[in-house]
Amino acid sequence: MLVQTFFDTSVVLGGALLTSVCALLYFQRVRLERPPLGVFNPRDIVVLLFFILALPFLYLILPTVVLTGLLILTFVSALYFALRPFLLARYLWPLLAVLIVANILITENLLGTRQGWQVYWVLTSAIVLIASVGVANLYVQGGMNLRHIAWFALILAFYDGFFNLVVPISQKLADRFEGQPLDPSIGFTIGSYSANIGLGDLLVFSLFTIAAYKGFGKRGAIASFIIIGIFGALMPAASPLVLTVFIRQNIGIAVPAQVFFGPAALVTYWLLSRRSAERTMGQWVSEQDAKGHEPIRVVRRNQPRPVATRSVQPTADVEIVAKSAG
Numbered sequence: 001m002l003v004q005t006f007f008d009t010s011v012v013l014g015g016a017l018l019t020s021v022c023a024l025l026y027f028q029r030v031r032l033e034r035p036p037l038g039v040f041n042p043r044d045i046v047v048l049l050f051f052i053l054a055l056p057f058l059y060l061i062l063p064t065v066v067l068t069g070l071l072i073l074t075f076v077s078a079l080y081f082a083l084r085p086f087l088l089a090r091y092l093w094p095l096l097a098v099l100i101v102a103n104i105l106i107t108e109n110l111l112g113t114r115q116g117w118q119v120y121w122v123l124t125s126a127i128v129l130i131a132s133v134g135v136a137n138l139y140v141q142g143g144m145n146l147r148h149i150a151w152f153a154l155i156l157a158f159y160d161g162f163f164n165l166v167v168p169i170s171q172k173l174a175d176r177f178e179g180q181p182l183d184p185s186i187g188f189t190i191g192s193y194s195a196n197i198g199l200g201d202l203l204v205f206s207l208f209t210i211a212a213y214k215g216f217g218k219r220g221a222i223a224s225f226i227i228i229g230i231f232g233a234l235m236p237a238a239s240p241l242v243l244t245v246f247i248r249q250n251i252g253i254a255v256p257a258q259v260f261f262g263p264a265a266l267v268t269y270w271l272l273s274r275r276s277a278e279r280t281m282g283q284w285v286s287e288q289d290a291k292g293h294e295p296i297r298v299v300r301r302n303q304p305r306p307v308a309t310r311s312v313q314p315t316a317d318v319e320i321v322a323k324s325a326g
Contacts, residue, residue, distance in 0.1 A: 060173060
C-alpha cells in the first residue's frame with residue numbers, strides 16, 4: 001500500500017504541477033484573441049457548471065464509438081486553440097491528425113504489453129496537458145477571474161464528494177475511460193502500479209494558477225502552487241492510507257481531489273484579496289504593454305493585409321495621418 005501511495009503521489013503531484021507551470025508560462029508569453037463573450041458573470045459560471053456536471057452522465061450512456069468521436073472533437077478543438085499561435089494551419093492540422101490517429105492505433109494494438117501502456121500514457125498525457133493549458137488560458141484571458149474559479153472549485157468539491165462517496169458515478173466514469181482512446185487524464189504505469197489524474201482537476205488547477213498570477217502577481221502564483229501541491233496532490237494521493245472509503249478492494253483507488261482543493265482555493269482567494277484588489281485581464285494587459293512585454297499574439301485569419309499608403313501633405317485646416325490597415 002505504501003509503494004502504491006508513493007507512486008500515486010508522484011504521478012498526481014507531477015501532473016498537477018507540470019500542467020500548472022506550463023499554463024502559467026503560456027499565459028506569460030501568448031496572448032490569445034479574446035472571444036466576443038463580454039465579461040464573465042455568475043450566469044456564465046452556471047452555464048459552464050451545467051456542462052461539466054452533466055457531461056459525466058452523458059459519457060456513461062454513450063456507445064463507445066460515439067464517445068470516442070466526441071472526445072476527438074473535444075481534443076482537436078482544444079489542441080487547435082492551444083497550438084495555433086505557434087504553427088501555421090498547414091502544419092497544425094496534420095500534427096493534430098497524427099496525434100489523434102497515433103493515440104487510437106496505440107490503444108487498439110499495443111495495450112496488451114507494458115511498453116504499450118507506457119507509450120499510451122506518454123502520448124495521452126501530452127495531449128491532455130496541451131488541451132488543459134489551452135482551454136485554461138482561453139477562459140482566463142477571456143475574462144474569468146480568480147473569484148469565479150475559487151467558487152467554481154468549491155462547488156466541484158461538493159459535486160465530487162457526492163458522486164464519489166454517495167453515488168459512485170466518478171468511479172464508473174474512471175472505469176469507462178480506462179484503456180479507451182483519448183482517456184482525459186494524465187497518468188503513467190510501472191509494473192503493476194498505475195495512477196492518473198483527470199482533466200477536470202488539471203483544468204481547475206491551471207485556471208487557478210494563471211488567474212491568481214494575473215490577479216495578484218507573483219504572490220498569487222506562489223500561493224497557487226503551494227495549495228495545488230498540498231491540497232490538490234499530496235493530500236488526495238495520501239488519503240487512502242487513513243480513509244479506506246476511497247479504496248475499491250481489487251478494483252483500485254478513486255479519490256475526489258476537489259474535495260480537498262475546493263475549500264483551500266476559496267480561502268486562498270479570500271486571503272489574497274484582503275491585501276489588494278484583483279486585477280482584471282484588461283488591467284494586466286495594460287501593465288504588460290506599459291513594460292514593453294511583447295507576447296506571441298494570435299491574429300485573426302481574416303485580418304486584411306497592410307495596404308501601402310501614400311503620404312498626404314496636410315493642409316492648414318485638416319491634418320491627415322496615414323495609417324496601415326490592421
